[in-house]
Amino acid sequence: MADKPRIKLPKEAKKGEIIQIKTLVSHLMESGQRKDAQGKPIPRKIINKFTCEFNGKPVFSCVLEPAISANPYIQFDARVDEEGTFKFAWTDDDGSVLTAEEKIALKA
């Protein structure tokens, strides 16, 4: 699969603070509706699932359909009660999973 996903979130947060997380991953998100030059349909190949966990607990996830734009951008929020690691995973139609991790610290 494609390049490293881009993730934007603060490095640290106050306890209980709600932070915003922005993610962007390069992917064609082939819808299965398009046809090639010979008129044959191009098979569907999309990221069908995205999940975000914080210290092993689910925070946000979504099921994606072909109606999601290429290079899927997903923005959501998360409440930070402790320091830890966010784990992100994008699942491709071909079964491969792209993962990323980001750490967050608590503000003193």
Place this chain on the structure above:
Amino acid sequence: MGAINRRQAFLLGGGFVALTVLPMAANAEPGNDAAEMIKKFTGGKEATKGKITLDLPEIAENGNTVPLALTVESPMTAESYVKEVLFVADGNPNAGVATLMFTPMSGKAEASIRIRLAQTQNVIAVAKMSDGSLFTERKTVKVTIGGCGG
């Protein structure tokens, strides 16, 4: 078959045009599976209008990337939070757009994604709360360039 008069010739021509128009347009009558998907999601229950704010452009110049922002009113605590939000588009070849799953850890029931819209149509959101109640909202987006095929 005798000679074809003008009216018949016109009808034939019209039929041919209808067949050759992008298959997407043919599927685009409110005949996609939007209603069934919503029914499946709600379990046949009626969703009340409200609580959801959809931020979508009124006119999308490019249907390939239409920004969609969602906010659902909810305290997002362990006792009361938004569980799932289903998005469907009633004029796309397939109605499904995305299903977002929130948890109390989300803090806020807010999210943004970018979607494809094949043509001018309604985007419908249905939210399922932790207590099982259902809310819905819809918005029409005018699309000048369709977002699939091509």
